[in-house]
Amino acid sequence: MTQSDSASPRTADTARPIGLQIIPVPGLPEIRPGDDLARLIIDACLQSCGLHDHDVLVVSQKVVSKAEDRLVPVDPGDPLAHKPLVERESARILRRRGDLIISETRHGFVCANAGIDRSNVAPDVAALLPEDSDRSARRIRDAVAGRHGVNVGVIVADTFGRPWRRGLTDIALGCAGLKPILDLRGTPDAGGRQLHVTEVCLVDELAAAAELVRGKATGIAVAVIRGGGPEWFGPGSVAEQVIRHPGEDLFR
């Protein structure tokens, strides 16, 4: 099985790889409160894939929350010990079913349990979301630019559920150096017609792509996406450009 599955893969032609690369970045140590996360991420990148202009670094929310000491003590014996925190971190509860709470966080994210979770942290703490994930992303971007003169985009990503479809996908909590939404309104489509509304959420698609190599149980907290077009890059904020105002939302 090993032989036929991996040793000599069947191929109908010769590969000529182009497009994007999604590169997992190993080598990040266990992050502790106060760690210089930007430096540790830069070091891990330099030791594996390097850092290029127009790379996008996608960083797990969990390591950001650890470095920023967004950890709150909880009773390790009580699997529901973080529930009072969920209420505290929520601006508004949207739905409850059993232990599950879907709420709008103080930042405006709609997600389960106000984004608080206890996986990949010590048993006696729960991790809250970063206070300002755009700022967290900006710190990493600025460190890469300041120390290495390289212009990258940065995303802080987390894993959210969504209505109507099973399974979770990674989305962007914050970003820096990237246009969160690519506005294709008015761009002619391939047939020359005007596309009247096509606004693609670039940063959520990048977060989802990065999750494919980060996985949940592998300890890989950073991925680099290489090969993006210059139109992806520029100033931008998830808080200001991606979070939908309650007034324009049909499902709140």
Next chain:
Amino acid sequence: MTQSDSASPRTADTARPIGLQIIPVPGLPEIRPGDDLARLIIDACLQSCGLHDHDVLVVSQKVVSKAEDRLVPVDPGDPLAHKPLVERESARILRRRGDLIISETRHGFVCANAGIDRSNVAPDVAALLPEDSDRSARRIRDAVAGRHGVNVGVIVADTFGRPWRRGLTDIALGCAGLKPILDLRGTPDAGGRQLHVTEVCLVDELAAAAELVRGKATGIAVAVIRGGGPEWFGPGSVAEQVIRHPGEDLFR
């Protein structure tokens, strides 16, 4: 500007690419009803990146709908001429605002305008969603396996909005040869704790990743994602495994 932006990109280290590749596949002709879409996709892949075992082919819904003749005549002068079709293709209307209708389609998808749109088709037709996108994906997968002996996964992807966040992302309408949801329940996380619920929607993350190279206005209808793990592959269906039953949905 051209020189500093692209001719000699700054780099903080040498690249050593690993991970996934997301490869746009050019060369697909304009698709007409009755075309052998699988053959045309295979030809386009063989002329660009080849086809390898465990490649994932992500195919735009639009070309599938064209090949399957899911095109309905509409008055080219009336930008709202497809609206009666939206009502017809909807099992249930969830929300209305102005011209926008969010409905549940007969397949169970919740999306704007029942997935019907008029971009990238002739001005006098509107494209409906495929009748059974899992079946459409399976036909392509079976053709690749039957003609070339290569075991690939196939996704039929479309661009959907979502509540709470601005911008659209690509999702999987159908799949073949892929496990739509990777069930990590019970897998220990990096700290050795049990992850009690982490079900990742692999096929939606793959669809989103592919959109990054397909774009909306480039005429690139197919992307290949190369480098996925063997755990991604196996039998699966979006209709059966991703669409959430209304009874377990908190937002319907």
